[in-house]
Amino acid sequence: MSEQGCFHCGLTIPKNEEINFDEKKFCCNGCKTVYEIFSLHDLTCYYDFEKSPGATPQDIQGKYDFLDNEAILSKVLEFQEGNTAIVSLNIPHIHCSSCIWILENLNRIQSGISTSQVNFPEKRVRITFNSDLVSLKDIVNLLSSIGYEPYISLENYETGKNSVDRSLTYKLGVAFFCFGNIMLLSFPEYFEIKEFWLDNYKPFFRILIFVLALPSFLYSASGYYVSAYKSIKSRMLNIDIPIALGIIVMFVRSTFDIVMNYGSGFFDSLTGLVFFMLLGKMFQIKTYSFLSFERDFKSYFPIAVTRINSDTSEESVPIYDILKGNRLLIRNQELIPVDGILISESTEIDYSFVTGEAVPITKKSGDKVFAGGKQIGKVVEMEVLHSVSQSYLTQLWSNEIFQKKVFQKHKTITDAISRYFTPILLLIAFGGFGYWIFIDANTAFNVFTAVLIVACPCALALTAPFTFGNILRIMGKQKMYLKNALVIEQLARVDTIVFDKTGTITTNKKSNIQYEGDKLSEEDFILIKNVLRGSNHPLSRMLYDFLPESKRLAIDDFQEITGRGIQAFTENKLIKIGSAEFVDSPVSDLSEIEKTGLHIRINDTYYGKFTFQNQYREGLEKLFLTLSKDYQIKVLSGDNDGERSNLEAILPKNTELIFNQKPEQKLEFIKKLQESGQNVMMVGDGLNDAGALAQSNVGISISENVNVFSPACDAILAASEFSRLDYFLRLSQKSITIIKMSFVLSLLYNIVGLSFAITGNLLPLVAAIIMPLSTITIVSFVTFMSNYFSASNLKRL
16 A cells, blocks of 8 residues: 655655545644645635645744744834834745745735735745734744744844855855865876776775765755756756756766776766856856845935934935934925934824835824835924935835836746756757667766756856846946836837926926015015925925025925925915915916916915026937937926927927826826837936826936935936936847847857767766856856947947
8 A cells, every 4th residue: 555645744644643634634733734724714725736835833832922022023023113014034944836825825814914925035925914913923823833934033133134045155165075085086097097006995995986975966966956856846847857867867877887896987077067066056146146236235326315414404415324313304205214213293104115005104203203104294303213224225115016017028038948948958868868878878878967967058047137137237337226127128128208397307406596476575485495395396495495594483284285286384374385276376377378487375365486497407409319219209297388499499399298297197198108009118206207107117217316215116317317318228228139149149058068968079077067157158248248338338428
C-alpha cells in the first residue's frame, strides 16, 4: 500500500496517525484545523492553486504576549492614527501562489482587517487594520494558526533595517574553497605524473576530491535544486531545471567514474561550474540592488517645505535639511513630510495617501501628526520629531492606491521567450546526448551538460530591467525623477502631449503684478497676505511673495476650492480671493479680453483684482517647435483666454489652446483623447491638475520648489529642466532600441554557445564561465549604450 500525503501540508502521514475529515486525510490536528478555518470562510480554493501548499502550524501560546506592550507595539507598527494601523510583517513561509492568495484575503477570515498586500520577493505582507476591532497580537496569532507565523525581530524594527541575507555569500565561499582545492588535488592527473605520486596515492586523492565535492554539490548548489523542484511542482518550467539537471548528471557520472576506476570524473568542472554560476548570480544581485538603491533615493524631486526660523522669517528648504526640533509651516493640501507635534490650535489631516481612507482626522494642539498625512484647511505650524525618511516618502508615492494598470510590452516578450526557452533547451540537450552516446560516451555527457549550462536565458531576462534601471538612473541625475522604470516604456509610446498653462508653461518666479480697483488700506493688505499664506496655488504664492511682509494673524475656517479660489475668516472678517465668479464680482468684463487675475472681496465689499502678466518659461518656443514635429500639442488652462494672442504668437500654429477649464473638465479632456486611441502625456503643476495627471498615460508634474507632493503623477521634472523635455522623451525611445539590440545580442550569444556545445567543442567548465560572462556582457552593453545615447542626445540640444 502506497504512503499517502497530508491534504494540507503534503507530508507523509505516519502509520496509525491518520486523521480523516471531510473525506480528506490529514497528518495532524493542526493541518485539519487550518483546513476547517479555510472551509468555514469559503476559502478552500486555496488548495486549487497548489497541491498541499500549507505548513503545519506550530504551538505559539504566549509567544507573542509582548505585543500587548504599547511601547513595543509603537515600534513594530508602521503607522497608527486613531483606530487605523498598518504593519509590515516578514512571513518566511511564503512560497507559492496559494500563499499570496490566502494572505491577501485575510479580511475574509478576520474582521477588522481592511487590506493586506503581499511583497513576494521580500516575503512580507503589509496589513491595514482597525485597532478597535482587532489587535496586532490577534493578527499574529491568526497568521500562526494557519501556518504563516511571522518573524518579528524588534532589533530590525528599531534600526529600521531588515537583517542582511548572507546565504549566497556563504554558498559562494564554500564553492570557491571546494573548487580551488579540487583543482589543486587534480594537478597530478592533469599532467599524468607517474611513479610514486600517482601510483601510490591516486585512490586516496580521488576519494578526497569526492569528499570535497560534496559540500559544493549538496550545499552551494542547493538553491538550484529547490527552485527546480518548486518549478516542476507548480508545472512552470524555469531555467533552474536544466542547471540542476546538469549538475546532478555531472555528479552521478563523476561518482560512477571513480567507483569503477574509469578516471577522476568531472568534479573539478562540477565545483567550478557551481562557483562561476553563483558568482554570476552574485553579480546580478549586486548590480540590480545598486540600481534599486538609486531608484529608492532619487526617484522623486527633493520636495521643499517651509521652515520657520528663530527670527520668525520663513524659508523654503529641501526636506533633507529638516532636523529634529525645526518648526515647519504646512499649508492647505500639503503633505506632512515628517512625524511631528502640532503647535497650532487644531487642523484636519487626510491620511488617504497611507491608508486609502479619505476621512479627515481632527488633531488638536500637542497631538502627534505622522508623515504622509495631507493637511486640510488653514495654515498650521508643527515641530519636527524625526528627520525625513526618503524611503518612506518613496513608499507613499509607490502606494498601490496610486498605481496605474499599465501594459508591460517588454516584460511580456521576456516572459514568453523564457517560458519556451527551457523546454526547447531540454530537447536540444537530450537530442545531443542521444546522438553522441553512440559515438563517444564522454563527449555525450559533456555535450549534455554544456548545452544545459551555456544556454542560460538569465541575460535575456535581465535585458529590460537593466536597461530601464540604467535609463532611470541617468534621468534622475538630470532632475527628471520617475516613479518607477515602467514609466520609461510609457513615455516611449506617447503621441499626444497636453500642457497646463499656469505654473507649467509659465514660471511662478517672474510675473508682472498690478492692482486694479478701489484703494486697499494697510489693514486690508495684512488680511490678504495672511489668507494667502495658507494656499499653494501658483497665483496665490506669487501674490503672497509680492505683498510686503506683515504681522501674523490667526486664520479661522480656511477653505480652498480647487479651480475657484480661497476664503477664510480673520479679525471677524470674511475674505474671498479668487475668480470673478467666486467673489461675485459686480464688474462685468466678460466681453473684453481679461488678464489673468485674483479678485478680492472683504465681507460684502468688492475691491478689485490683482492682474498677472505671466512670464513664459525660457526655451518654451523652441521646445514646442521641436515637439510639434512628432507629437500633437495641446494647452489647457483654468484661466480665461486673456493670453490667447500671446500664446498663439510663440507656439506652433497647430497647437490647440483651450481655456476656462475646471479640473474635472481637464480630466474628461484627457479621457476623450484616450478613448480615441491616443497615448497621452499630461504636463501640469501637480496641484489643480491631479485628476488629469492620474488619468493620463504618463503624468509629469513640474516642480519649482513648491511644497506639494503629488502621488497622482508618474514623474517629477525640475522646472529648471523644462526646456529639455524633448530630450527625456527621445532618451525613453532610445531605451526601447537598446532593449531590442540587447535581445538580439543575447539570442546570438545563446545560438553561438549552443552550436559549440552540441558539436562537443565546449567543456562544461568553459560553459560555466561563459554563462555569467554573458550576463556581464549584456549589462556592460546596456550601460555603454545608455550612456552613449544620453550623451549624443545632449549634444543635439
